[in-house]
Amino acid sequence: MNNNPNVQNFTHQPEQTPPPHPANQKYCKHCGQLIDVDCVVCPKCGKQVEELRRADAPIVINNTNTNNVSAYATARAAVGGYGRPKNKWVALALCLLTVCGHKFYEGKFGMGIIYLFTAGLFGIGWIMDIIALLMKPRIYYV
Numbered sequence: 001m002n003n004n005p006n007v008q009n010f011t012h013q014p015e016q017t018p019p020p021h022p023a024n025q026k027y028c029k030h031c032g033q034l035i036d037v038d039c040v041v042c043p044k045c046g047k048q049v050e051e052l053r054r055a056d057a058p059i060v061i062n063n064t065n066t067n068n069v070s071a072y073a074t075a076r077a078a079v080g081g082y083g084r085p086k087n088k089w090v091a092l093a094l095c096l097l098t099v100c101g102h103k104f105y106e107g108k109f110g111m112g113i114i115y116l117f118t119a120g121l122f123g124i125g126w127i128m129d130i131i132a133l134l135m136k137p138r139i140y141y142v
Contacts, residue, residue: 083141092133099126102133106142 025034031045040050086106094101100115120126 085139086142088133088136088138088140092130095126095129095133102129108142 024037026037026039027033028035028042028045028047028049030047030049031042033042033044035042035044035049040048040052042049084107091102091105094105099120100112103109103112103115115121115125118125120129
């Protein structure tokens with residue numbers, strides 16, 4: 001051994017290898033902690049250690065829609081109607097004279113009965129309908 005303080009003693013030490021780990025564990029490549037083999041994200045450091053596995057199975061969509069509403073709407077639109085045409089002045093006259101007649105004229109029988117028994121929703125709905133009818137075109141669709 002050399003007693004000179006300026007000379008360092010170098011001794012070769014073999015590199016330390018990590019201790020063996022169980023078959024169901026692996027080491028995180030970021031923090032070196034022992035984690036489960038199935039981990040995609042390290043629970044210790046929170047970094048992603050593997051690519052996400054993707055099942056390349058094709059996506060199959062079974063659409064067995066038997067709804068005929070869209071076919072009905074398409075058929076009505078093809079004929080050129082947006083609904084039943086109504087005359088603004090007839091509806092306004094029924095509204096002013098009967099309070100609820102314009103609702104029956106438009107085919108809204110439930111609202112017609114409610115207007116009948118509540119005097120046009122206590123007058124508020126009746127006044128709003130008068131204003132709405134005045135704003136509509138001469139022929140409007142319901």
